[in-house]
Amino acid sequence: MRLPKLSRILATLAATTLAALGAVAVDSAPASAAVRNVCYNTSQAGPFATYANQAASIWNNYTNNINMAQCGSNLMIYYTYGGGSYAQRTSLGNGRVVIDYYQAQQYSPLRIMTHEIGHILGLPDNYNGNCAILMSGGSAGTSCTNPYPSSTEAAQVDRNFGFAARTTATPQVFTGSWPAPATVGAQR
DSSP states (O other): OOOOHHHHHHHHHHHHHHHHTTOOOSSOSOTTOSOEEEEEEEEEOGGGHHHHHHHHHHHHHHOSSEEEESSSSSEEEEEESSSOOEEEEEETTEEEEEEETTHHHHSOHHHHHHHHHHHHTTOOOOOSOOTTOGGGGGGGOTTOOOOOOOHHHHHHHHHHTSTTOOOOOOOEEEOOSSOOOSSOOOOO
């Protein structure tokens, strides 16, 4: 069962209010609440800020236990020229995502962004080449533009953020999800 849109809006407003007051709201929901806020920041995302917002919306629509909102810096979104896209999770719902500008010219930037945020939400890579599996990353090829998690992936994120499972995920860096661009231009 998906949460009503009004509940998500109220959760976003609450998270934004907390952020304005200087509070961070990743794990601040009361035990009776069904949603945990994952606050992200796109101030360093450059041309990928819109993709980060779209990816957050996808995760909000496909899961029940999280609400991603621009309300803090628990998840920082960056971009780079070369070196590959990757996610660095410091704990569940916290870390940074770096999008490689050149890879995003070959692969769907929204798929890359949603995939890398999936790592922050506790999902591992699944290099099976299946475009229907978001965490298959670049193994599905450059023609795959699917930015949506499968029902299994969404259910795993809900389990990861369920209130019965408040363990912190092991800090980890996820690299190599996207093969290197065929041609890399001059790096800045």
